[in-house]
Amino acid sequence: MDQDVFIIVCKQCQASNRIKPYAAGKVPVCAKCRHPLVDEDENEAHARYSQKLKDFYNLPDINDLK
Numbered sequence: 001m002d003q004d005v006f007i008i009v010c011k012q013c014q015a016s017n018r019i020k021p022y023a024a025g026k027v028p029v030c031a032k033c034r035h036p037l038v039d040e041d042e043n044e045a046h047a048r049y050s051q052k053l054k055d056f057y058n059l060p061d062i063n064d065l066k
């Protein structure tokens, strides 16, 4: 499942970083200069959003709810 990789350009040194999807509590940092690629609040928001999507897809099919 390695296709879920994002490219984020570092605001500090302009290096392109390939990062895995957002995870709560793990702020991605630049591989070159260790500058955080997103701020913590933004990271948490993305992580929560991904979790919500996952919950949504785990719902039983609507046709099964009779």
Ligand SMILES: [Zn+2]
Pocket (backbone or CB within 6 Å): 010, 011, 012, 013, 014, 015, 030, 031, 032, 033, 034, 035
């Ligand atoms: Zn950097």
